[in-house]
Amino acid sequence: MKTVILIGDGMGDYPCEAAGNRTPLQAATIPNMRRIAAAGKIHMLRTAPEGMFPGSDVCNLGLLGYNPAENYSGRGPIEAAGARIVLEEDDVAVRCNLVTVEDGTMRDYSAGHISSEEGIALVQSLQEVLGADGLTFYPGVQYRHILVIRKGPASAHTHPPHEIPDLGIADYLPNSLELCDLMMASREVFSEHPVNLKRIAEGKLPATQIWLWGQGGALHLPTYQELYGLSGGMITAVDLLRGCAVLAGLEVVDVEGANGLIDTNYDGKVHAALQVLKEHDFVYVHVEAPDECGHMGDLALKIEAIELFDAKVVGPIWQGLESLGEAYRIVVTMDHRTPVSTRRHSGEPVPLAELLGPVGICSEEAAFDETFNGGEATTTSWELIPTFLRH
Ligand SMILES: [Zn+2]
Missing domain, CATH: 3.40.720.10 (Alkaline Phosphatase, subunit A)
Incomplete structure (x- = not known):
């Protein structure tokens, strides 16, 4: 059958x-x-x-x-499994979107359906600047990437970015300082990034920052x-x-x-x-x-x-x-x-x-x-x- x-x-x-x-x-x-x-x-x-x-x-x-x-246990751990990322017992996998935020509102949860090649370049830069022992950014596909944090905030409250189109992000930030700080820090990494400069020149939406959500422990x-x-x-x-x-x-x-x-x-x-x-x-x-x-x-x-x-x-x-x-x-x-x-x-x-x-x-x-x-x-x-x- x-x-x-x-x-x-x-x-x-x-x-x-x-x-x-x-x-x-x-x-x-x-x-x-x-x-x-x-x-x-x-x-x-x-x-x-x-x-x-x-x-x-x-x-x-x-x-x-x-x-x-x-x-x-969360979306992050499922996607991590798909990317063959092995999670240790105290690891928390977090879904990491590349998004476009304009004037404090969620303009696009996918950064204009950014290509995988561009997305990977941005995430590699994140890893160089923000990566550390116990904090690793893994490149994925298009706008969808994974962050693994050892002893991360598994039970934080987060919002999927595709659920807040054109809404002010201030009301939907994670209730975890650690996640908020990483999202803020990504703005710096991305602001003058060659990938974004090229996208803007081509009339496409830039990835202005990451958006972290869907975190959870190994499943x-x-x-x-x-x-x-x-x-x-x-x-x-x-x-x-x-x-x-x-x-x-x-x-x-x-x-x-x-x-x-x-x-x-x-x-x-x-x-x-x-x-x-x-x-x-x-x-x-x-x-x-x-x-x-x-x-x-x-x-x-x-x-x-x-x-x-x-x-x-x-x-x-x-x-x-x-x-x-x-x-x-x-x-x-x-x-x-x-x-x-x-x-x-x-x-x-x-x-x-x-x-x-x-x-x-x-x-x-x-x-x-x-x-x-x-x-x-x-x-x-x-x-x-x-x-x-x-x-
Ligand atoms: Zn669906």
Whole structure:
């Protein structure tokens, strides 16, 4: 039995006036998801436990079948695992964004989607100036990096920068002097940095400082092999999901040109997923673009991202499973809502469609959107997903 979970990050939303009071999922042309919904079964999922913020970290842990309430210490440690950074028992891993702050407000949580090459150069400079014994900056991808602090402030209160777009940062600073001081110190390091001077000359947003959040101590999870006797792979462009994969004992498959944006290498992701299924029985495919479009507040682009996910990921992988001629379960869902109206994650239930195949040709379509079951949850991700994995 092959099991495939396909995640369109942040696809869920609210009705949008500009889309005729439909949600992006309702407004998008998504024949594959609607056919899976028609031929299979729909559930309405709660993806974050009560009282926990519906971050992609918490929600994807849940969608991998782990109860976040029992298995979550922070986003930093998950991403550190993905970057193969080994944490000692008293280490605290902190997510380190490159951001653009202008006139005291959070102009951009991604410093204009800065390139990895530029980001790495900035983080290397940070390490030269601010790094010390027990304090190490690790370069990551684009605007996403990691800081490890020995005996760091694990229980500080911090805010994700993508949750405070265009808001004054003064109200959202960490309640840890150590973290605040590092954020302040990074401004000096970045202010005349060649990377920033070049970006400004090119009309791009500079990375004015780092933003520290998501800190936590080392995290250990039972693996898929231990839990279900399963081996498998994870296809993703983002460090967080790599981290989840490493912790779950799944193989992380690198796909050239997979960038977490709308122009990601969809064909490469599909090819990689089908390759994984030749040797293993499980694959988890994560596409980041709908979430990014939600954070940008761009309705048209979000609809396009959802349509691309349907046409270029869901459709081809489903066809690939059909042509294997073996029993399979295909699951399509999202980790949370990222409404374009608020540009922030929100934790209302999201739809999940599952189909047991092979089923041959399907042309009937059913609704696949946020209104299933009146919008009320029928189950939680961490209860439902393990039932797909225990055979
Ligand atoms: Zn997400």
